[in-house]
Amino acid sequence: MVRDIERRDFVKGVGTAGIVGLAGCTGGGGGGSDNGSDGEETTTGTDSGGSGDGTTTGSDSGGSGGSASRSEPIRYGVLLPTTGDLASVGKPIRDAATLVGKQLQNADMGGLSVEYQEEDTQTSPQAGISAANSLVNAGVPGICGPASSGVNIQVSKQVFIPNGVVGCSPSSTAPSVTDLEDDGFIFRTAPSDALQGQVMAQVANENLGSSTAATMYVNNDYGQLLSESFVSAFEEAGGSVNNQVSFEKEQSSYTSKLQSALGDEPDLLIVIGYPASGIQIFKDFYADFDASNFDVLLTDGMKDPAMQKQVGNPMENVTGTAPAPVGPAADAFAQLYQEEYSREPGVFNAHAYDASAVLVLANAMAGENSGEKVAEMMPEVANPEGTEVTVENLAEGVQMAANGEPVMYQGASSPVDFDDAGDMASVSYDVWKFAPDSESGIEVSETIDFEK
Template sequence: MSRKIRRRTVLKGLGVAGVGGLAGCAQAGEDTPTEGDGGGDGEGDGGTEDTPESDGETETSAATGDAPASRTIKVGILMGVTGGLSELGPPIRQAAELAAEHMDRESDTFTVDYQFEDTATDPNTGISSAEALVSADYPMVAGALSSTVTIQTANNVLVPNGVVQCSPASTSPQLSNLEDNGYLWRTTPGDGLQAAVMTTVGRDRLDAQSTATLALNNDYGQGLAAEYVSAWEEAGGTVQNEVSFEPGQGSYTSQLSSALQDQPDLLMIVGYPESGVRIFRDFYSDYSQDFCDIIVPDGLQSGSLPGNVGNSMRNVWGTAPSSTGPGRDAFDSLYQEEFDSDPSESPFTAQSFDAVAVLALANAAAGENNGEAIRDQMANVANEGGEEVTADNLAEGLQMAASGTEINYQGASSAIQFNDAGDIGAATYQFYRYQEGGFEVIENIEYSE
């Protein structure tokens, strides 16, 4: 499979999938290892030092169906765990490293060698970190998280060097249109889907006729805001004001005043917790919870937000990609055993596990640490057809893929069906509401192209 030109796909339908329980974007703290750490034993670049490594070939061809010889699968992990995503990023990194270490431990045939690099949620740092992975000969990378960082690292480093990139959290619609020669993929749905869900929630559940937007001035914020405005107007609603903001400001009083001057029924805010705390403190300083409802996406989904803001935030509702894939239970069990925490409390953890898993399976099917060969196997190991592989049998899946067996990876986040743009064509979204001490998931909403 070779994709040369990326294209946008068309949104179609929405359905309700049932009721979710209590829980906890694009991006949360941990005691993170230092930059460049990784591997099954938590030291060095990952893998097992005394295991022979072959970057190019196995002793038997995948086409023969024979058992493969031992070899090393190399995967870079490029994610922002400091900067704007310092709260949301660490659990996403944990899930990626968990996938690599789980396959390394369970496989008798493959060593999984990984190296982590922090982007600091900054495009320039991200480019330098991506260059470090290319210099270390990693043919595929899980990341980045911020859409802006993913776009910049793809355009400037990874695509020109023929490195496959799979983001678990970058939702900007711009990713669907990049001239990436088929090297850029993602295991999270694009913001076109989320904008449609947010509009349906705002119009049908919150009875809002008018809206305004307050969006971070980057690819994620502006891309989602534009999709939301388009979806809202298409649904017959009124968009009053569209306001952008820069991260890290000492006050957002002026921006809030501009967005709210015509008293919209619903204010949509898109950003990250770093700026979100200040925005919500300023809002509640000047306005009551009864002034208007607010809706936020995954970038502002954080169980600690009400406590940091000092308000229950009960007028704030949100949507975020949920994780309801066939491999969810197995992933939850692995994550809880490893980190003694619930991955559902942090967005994009399941998508991160899936990104590393799909990359590794494509690498095994390719039979070599070669970006072009891995690229051409990405859809083959994930889309419909073949033996089912989940988090339960990933090591067996690597063996099957390397032997030429057709496989179908069923992810923790979703079934992982890639479209021609390397995007996920369907997703389930949480509809949640903030309250004292965190947030409550009200129900799950399914949406597909």
């Protein structure tokens, strides 16, 4: 089922000072399992020489004329969390980002080659800054990542923008990303949480019939501002929220926080956080409270079937929202991902593939590994007009872009049309539930579409 809803002035009631950055987060399909390497830097595919650790290079067949006249490889970076609080869901997103490089390494591109380098943010701003500097020092002009907005905003301000390097996050959802003074270097394929808050309020009202709610949110920008975003939309629709309770990541018990949130017996409990913390939250919730008295609504950060399995409860009273991969090439991407990793892609996986694909196309059209030129070409290769390029003809599209031919990338997550702020012009959200008996562990009941 697909629903269209009109976009309202969603930051009303939150206030300008409150819009400072949600650490938009990520969920993964297939139990968060990782069929790749767990190291901070990994190498995959065929290494044609000249690259250091963490770098993979496609074979260069030489040739002459057109795209083959470019002697240097097309380079992009992958800066995502494979350790830390988001490790279980960061790895599948990393796999989707590197899938572009793997795919192109196995394709005939008329002498063009592609090289990618990975770094781990460790779900930490400081570690992310260090890892980003490693990529910049290696001469990478465009980077897929970071994942969370808490990391993305700091990395953008301290590394990407000052060094003139393009950042394209697949999952950083902070409204404040839109307003960064980024000199045109910061993009994202993920939607803003200003939209997800509105979707959550609609689901709370229309799907769950809730008139009162409480929120529990991880104590960072993502949690605080997505909580405020939901509260603003929910109260505007006539609901009431008595308690907003923050919590720290990966604590040994959350019983006291749950007591604070549920003390007024709301109809609905909103939980905003990450799987590593969610496991303990829901173990305490089902052990210490009468779960039948409450509906629960989760956000994208906890769309991880591995969490449900570790909680050891079917979590039948839990519903979630998350950005939906409903782009023109969604099915083709899902098939490619399944063939490579023997599991279904999860939330933000399609967004990571799209971010990497656009970075490669922009680099090809730029003609060199220049962050400034790649930034200029990002909208050129993604937005109308031009020859349609998708997952299925990406290698051909890279050659066309390198030859200066107009191309229009049509993505797996969305059509990938950038607006003036580097955000997506149209996005969709899934309403989902845990489904432990299904192959993916997640069941989507409907999709809600936004178009600016």
